[in-house]
Amino acid sequence: MLLLEYPSCTTCQKAKKWLDAHGISHTDRHIKEDNPTYEELKRWHAKSGLPLRRFFNTSGMRYRSLQLSEKLPAMSEDEQLRLLATDGMLVKRPIAVDGDTVLVGFRPEAWADALL
16 A cells, blocks of 8 residues: 655554554655656546545645635646646645555545455
C-alpha cells in the first residue's frame, strides 16, 4: 500500500498508527516533497468514486490563500487535477492507495470497511 502523508499532520500520524496496529504494510510518501502527478491524481480519482472536491485540503492555508472555495466551481475537472498536481499542500491527506482501493482522508470506520 502507498500512503501519501505529511509527517507533521496528526491525522496522517493516526492513520499510520492504525495501519501498523492492523498489520497493514505501507510505503510512506511525503506529499509535499513528492507531490502526486496529474496522471496519478486522475487515476486515483477515478478509482475512488469520490467527487474531485474531496481531494482538496479545504482546511489548508494554501487552499484559503488561493480562494479556491470560490474558484473551484468554475474550473473544469482537468483544471482542478492540474492545480492539485502543482502543490502537495493542496491535496487532502492522507491518501491510501492499494490496488483499486483509494481512500482520501482518515476515517477509521471507512478504512476498516475497505481494508480489513
